[in-house]
Amino acid sequence: MHVGIIMDGNGRWAQQRGLMRTQGHLEGLKAAKRIVKAASDRGVQYLTLYAFSTENWKRAAEETGFIMGLVKQYLRGEMNFYRQNRIRIRHAGDAAGLPPDIAAEIAAAVADTREFTGMQVILALNYGGRDELLRAVKRLAVQDRDMAAVTEDDIAACLDNPDVPDPDLIIRSAGEYRLSNFLLWEGAYAELYVSAKFWPDWTGDDLAEALDAYRGRDRRFGGIGEG
Ligand code: IPE
Numbered sequence: 001m002h003v004g005i006i007m008d009g010n011g012r013w014a015q016q017r018g019l020m021r022t023q024g025h026l027e028g029l030k031a032a033k034r035i036v037k038a039a040s041d042r043g044v045q046y047l048t049l050y051a052f053s054t055e056n057w058k059r060a061a062e063e064t065g066f067i068m069g070l071v072k073q074y075l076r077g078e079m080n081f082y083r084q085n086r087i088r089i090r091h092a093g094d095a096a097g098l099p100p101d102i103a104a105e106i107a108a109a110v111a112d113t114r115e116f117t118g119m120q121v122i123l124a125l126n127y128g129g130r131d132e133l134l135r136a137v138k139r140l141a142v143q144d145r146d147m148a149a150v151t152e153d154d155i156a157a158c159l160d161n162p163d164v165p166d167p168d169l170i171i172r173s174a175g176e177y178r179l180s181n182f183l184l185w186e187g188a189y190a191e192l193y194v195s196a197k198f199w200p201d202w203t204g205d206d207l208a209e210a211l212d213a214y215r216g217r218d219r220r221f222g223g224i225g226e227g
């Protein structure tokens, strides 16, 4: 099973407490650690965490810089945990548009965990669904093939992590009913689950609730289902 999470509400969580937005991101990081552990314990095979969108660069440099620093800290601090739990780290998004030190840190984590066969955590960082599609089209274009004969599978093969199955469930915290450019191609038939809770307040129980809700869904993929 592949679960994608739009980890939203860090800023509002902080605002509600009269704290800086950066404090919300710090607590959001702790929530991400809890959820990675809970997902791994529950046998989720793929977990995509939307950590920073291609549009999030619109924010103040102080905030974007802080988030990038947190990502670095997260990858370094969790390496033992990944090793113990055989968790494989991957990246989705445009690495070329990341600060070089962050891109290098991600590349190192991806390389160090490449052989692990437990849960795969796909970090969506400087990720946008449209940007991913655009980069996929460019990859196709340089393959010098007959573009008139291109298939859906050809496009899917040029996405950032072509071997990762489409998400079954997309969760969004903090109550917003939108995708905000997350997994536009891959999420075509994902079940959606929105929780009002701000991301820093998320625990393993919230993930369990979302997974329970998913189990009750009737996925038809355009067919007529089982009635
Ligand atoms: C999500 O929390 C984290 C990122 C987008 C990086 P926000 O920072 O968007 O929090 P809100 O939506 O302002 O509450």
Ligand code: IPE
Residues within 6 Å of the ligand: 006, 007, 008, 009, 050, 051, 052, 053, 056, 176, 178, 180
């Ligand atoms: C989506 O949250 C991106 C991430 C969680 C990384 P945003 O806070 O950027 O989304 P909008 O702006 O409310 O749509």
Ligand code: MG
Residues within 6 Å of the ligand: 008, 009, 010
């Ligand atoms: Mg937000």
